[in-house]
Amino acid sequence: MTRLALASIIAIAIGCSACAPPASTPQDAKASAPADGVPRTADGKPDLTGVWQGGNGRKGSWEEANSGLGVGGTGADPAAPANPASQQVITEPAPYKPELAARVLESFNKRGIDDPAGLCLPLGVPRLALVGLFPIQIVQTPTQVVILHEYMSVFRVIPLNAEHRTDVGPTYMGDSVARWEGDTLVVDVTGFNDKGWLSGTGTFHSDALHVVERYTRVNKDQIDWEITMEDPNVLTKPWTVKTTLMLREGTRLQEYVCAENNVETAHYEKILKEGVPYRR
Amino acid sequence: MSRARFGVCLVAFLLLARPALAHHSFGAEFDANKPITLTGVVTKVEWTNPHSHFSLAVKDDKGRTVTWVLTGYTVNALYRTGWKKDVTMKVGDTVTIFGWRARDGSNSAHARDVTFADGKKLYYGPPAGTGEGGPTPAVKVP
Numbered sequence: 274m275t276r277l278a279l280a281s282i283i284a285i286a287i288g289c290s291a292c293a294p295p296a297s298t299p300q301d302a303k304a305s306a307p308a309d310g311v312p313r314t315a316d317g318k319p320d321l322t323g324v325w326q327g328g329n330g331r332k333g334s335w336e337e338a339n340s341g342l343g344v345g346g347t348g349a350d351p352a353a354p355a356n357p358a359s360q361q362v363i364t365e366p367a368p369y370k371p372e373l374a375a376r377v378l379e380s381f382n383k384r385g386i387d388d389p390a391g392l393c394l395p396l397g398v399p400r401l402a403l404v405g406l407f408p409i410q411i412v413q414t415p416t417q418v419v420i421l422h423e424y425m426s427v428f429r430v431i432p433l434n435a436e437h438r439t440d441v442g443p444t445y446m447g448d449s450v451a452r453w454e455g456d457t458l459v460v461d462v463t464g465f466n467d468k469g470w471l472s473g474t475g476t477f478h479s480d481a482l483h484v485v486e487r488y489t490r491v492n493k494d495q496i497d498w499e500i501t502m503e504d505p506n507v508l509t510k511p512w513t514v515k516t517t518l519m520l521r522e523g524t525r526l527q528e529y530v531c532a533e534n535n536v537e538t539a540h541y542e543k544i545l546k547e548g549v550p551y552r553r
Numbered sequence: 554m555s556r557a558r559f560g561v562c563l564v565a566f567l568l569l570a571r572p573a574l575a576h577h578s579f580g581a582e583f584d585a586n587k588p589i590t591l592t593g594v595v596t597k598v599e600w601t602n603p604h605s606h607f608s609l610a611v612k613d614d615k616g617r618t619v620t621w622v623l624t625g626y627t628v629n630a631l632y633r634t635g636w637k638k639d640v641t642m643k644v645g646d647t648v649t650i651f652g653w654r655a656r657d658g659s660n661s662a663h664a665r666d667v668t669f670a671d672g673k674k675l676y677y678g679p680p681a682g683t684g685e686g687g688p689t690p691a692v693k694v695p
Binding site for chain 1: 578580581582599601602603604606626627628629630632633656657679684685686687690691692693694
C-alpha cells in the first residue's frame with residue numbers, strides 16, 4: 274500500500290476527508306488544500322509550517338530555485354548570472370537621522386567589511402532570515418510559532434497572544450510575541466541589543482529598536498513578509514521593508530557552526546588595519 | 554501609467570531594490586574587475602565557516618610553482634551545491650577555477666566555479682561583488 278493511500282484511509286477513518294494529503298510529508302498531512310493553495314490548520318488559521326527561503330523570490334524546490342541563477346549561485350550552471358529575483362524591495366531609503374546617516378554610508382563605502390556576520394553572531398530581525406543561502410523552518414501550533422534558522426543555528430520561540438517577557442536582558446534576536454490579524458500573523462519584537470544591522474550594509478540600530486513583522490501566506494508557495502522597524506534613537510520615522518519567503522519543499526535544515534575554524538575575523542581586521550584599497 | 558511616470562517608478566525601484574544578503578565581504582576583499590582563471594593541483598582543502606578555502610599549486614609564466622588560496626561558500630552551501638566533503642575535491646586533484654583576485658595583490662582569489670578533470674563544473678562561491686552592500690547605500694546620499 275502506498276503512503277498516500279494509507280494516509281487517505283487514516284483521514285477517512287478520523288472523519289476528515291478534507292485532510293487527505295496530496296503528498297507524503299507530515300506538514301501536508303496536517304493541512305487541507307483549499308482553492309487558493311493556502312493550507313490551514315485545524316483552528317482555521319493559515320498554516321505557515323514549512324521550510325522557507327528568504328532573499329530569493331523564485332518558486333520551486335531548493336534545487337529549482339537556486340540552480341542556474343541562484344542566490345549567490347547555488348546551482349548547476351556556474352556561468353549563469355546572479356538571481357535577479359533575489360532582491361528585497363525597500364519602500365524608501367532608511368530614514369536615519371541626518372547626523373547618523375554618514376555612519377551607514379561609511380560602512381557602505383567600506384564595502385561592508387565591518388559586517389557583524391563575519392563575527393559569527395546572530396544577525397537579528399529581520400536580517401537573519403534574509404541570508405538567502407540558508408533556509409528557515411517555521412513550526413506553527415495553536416499557541417506558539419517557532420522559527421528555526423539554519424544560519425547560526427538560531428531559534429525564535431514566539432508565543433501567541435502573550436505579553437513580552439520582563440525577565441531577560443537585551444538580545445540579538447529580541448523578544449517576540451505574536452497575534453493573528455485575520456489571515457496575517459503579526460509578530461512584535463522588542464528587547465534587542467545594539468550589535469546588529471537592520472537590513473542593508475551598515476544599518477546599525479540602538480537597543481530601542483522595535484520591529485513589527487507581518488507574515489501573510491498568499492498561496493501555497495509564498496509568504497509576503499513586511500517588516501517595519503522603529504528606533505527613535507537613530508531613525509526619524511518607521512522604516513518598512515517588503516520581501517517574501519518562498520516554500521522549499523523537501524529541504525531539510527542542517528547544523529551550522531560558524532565559529533569553528535572561523536578565520537575571517539582576524540583576516541578582516543588585518544585588512545582594515547593595513548588599509549588594503551577595499552574602499553569604494 | 555504614462556511612459557515617463559513608469560520610467561520614474563522603474564528608476565525608483567532599481568534604486569531601492571538591493572540584493573539580499575548572501576555572504577559578507579567578498580566584494581571588499583576581492584575585486585570584481587580582476588577576473589582570473591587558474592589551473593593547478595590541489596594541495597589543501599579546508600571546509601571552514603563562514604567561508605571555505607582550498608589551496609592550489611599553479612605554475613606561473615616562468616615555470617615556478619606558486620600557491621594560490623581560493624575562497625568560497627560556507628560549508629552548508631557547498632553541500633547544497635553538490636559538494637561532498639573529502640569526496641568531491643581531494644589533495645592531488647587537478648582543477649581549473651574561475652574567480653576574482655584579491656584587492657591586496659596576494660595570490661588569493663574568490664572562486665566562482667571549479668572545473669574538474671572529468672569536465673564536471675560546480676559552483677564554489679557566489680558572484681563577484683557579493684556582500685559588499687549592493688549598488689546603492691541604504692541611506693539617501695544628499
